[in-house]
Amino acid sequence: MPKSRIRKKADYTPPPTRQATAIKLTSSAWVAPVMLAMFLVGLAWIVVFYVTDGDLPVDAFGNWNIVVGFGFIAAGFGVSTRWK
Template sequence: MPKSRIRKKAEFTTPSASKQATSIKLTNRSWVAPIMLAFFLIGLAWIVVFYVTEGDLPIKSFGNWNIVVGFGFIAAGFGVSTQWK
């Protein structure tokens, strides 16, 4: 039975310091978590208030669309969460 060939790995070379410094972007994303949680809590509170007040609050003229508004805030929270690193 023939022997398999031994595979040689390419030698690792470190990238130059100048190339590495330009490729790293320093961004401060500390605003993401508070905004995300705020959207989640506002959406949850909107829906809870709607059910507890039997449709009188937060906006009576919206009717059952208040649920959609609450879920819209929650969806916005998920949208903001995509910016978290």
């Protein structure tokens, strides 16, 4: 019986090591103040609406002033997603 060919495998060479890259965890300086300002404006809008029995901040909006106040608060939460 003929002998099969012997295949020589190349010697194992490990892959080159990768350098660890640093991840920047910096936050923009404007994010936290804008987020807090939006929260406070929204809260103040709703409080002023209730305290003045619907006459302020915008009389023409009527009960939609509550939606505007919550809109500011929601925008504050939207800005908070940029905070790291």
